[in-house]
Amino acid sequence: MFANENRAYRKSLASHGLLYLGLAEHEIVVVNLSITGLLALLKVNPSLAGIKDIFRALQVSPLVDFYLPDMNLAGEAEVVRAESVDAGFQIAVEFRNLSYDVDNLLYSRRAYRKNISAAGHIVFNDTDYAFNTENVSIDGIMIRMLGRIAVEEGTVASFDFHQLGVEGEAKVVWVEYDEISTLMGLQYLHLRRGEIVGVPKFTQPILKLA
Template sequence: MNLDLNRPYRKKLMTQGLIYMGEEEHEITLKDLSLTGVLAELKPDHASLGIKDIFNMLSASTTIDLYIPEMRLAGEAEVVRVDMLSDHILLALEFRNMVYDVDNQLHKRKVYRKNMSAPGKILLNGVYHEFTTVNVSVDGLMINLAESIAVEAGEITVFEFERLGLEGEIKVMWSERTADSGTLLGLQYMHMEKTAIKGIPRFER
């Protein structure tokens, strides 16, 4: 018997999922799963996509967002191989920054939150403070401030987030002190179209 001990064990399955590629969400069927990644088949309604289309989508980055509801897995994966078969396309994906949603928070929140660390500014108590995002969704974002700042839930203020080209009014939903004397804030967009933010999937099902 010939066993490849270096190859991760792969489990055969037929589970549905979603990927965000080329600024669009695509339904996929997972063919098999290992500790390091998955083999995914694009659903039939996306079978009209060709290798050239996939190449164009991945030309900027081979990293895509992946959501597997049944397994409560969400995060980023890298496309390492694309196979064009007669009637479908297979994508080999390697996990890069995946999170097991142990408390099923993604389902409770309705939309996907993408882990992202990038700088921005927010006006609090009459002063602009620099922040770093923790995660971002089409509904709002979680930010971390290096200093301890007193802010009330329900307060409406303004922010700037250059990475996604976002600015305007935002509502403080909650605040929390961190162990290193910083402040975490949960923020919700105000007066903003929430159905499409470039680079952020909705993954709402």
């Protein structure tokens, strides 16, 4: 009788959201949800070519981003199953990183921020500084640098971020310090090379299902 005691309780519901997979945002209908993951159907059943594209994307990486506006929830998840069923194309994911109260965050930040930790360089006053990203959006990045870097808000600086193949200029929006590092929010002004790919927007409201 206790065979399923280790499985997380799953609540059936008909909520909706977005799943970022294969460099595209897909509308989803959530079939059921637990504290560890969710099962969803793509709202638009993909074509055979679209299904092949999905599986190619999952071969590159099983990690996807999701946004559930009804629950003010977004984050990163790992796809553990993807298959065609009678009802459409079904995807099961396990949560990896979660953000709560997302609607307020999206309103204040204008775009979803994806947790990415990678190295880059930025130039202030003709001095090159190494940084690691804390998160990335289509509008800007949050970076951390070792030491106390004296920079004023509004300063414009050149930067490069090799993981996304991007370089350009950004404006310092805010600066914070702790005992060993400087945390900084940057807004892109223009990009000289590349574009922001692999990061979802998650900014448009989703119409509720009838």
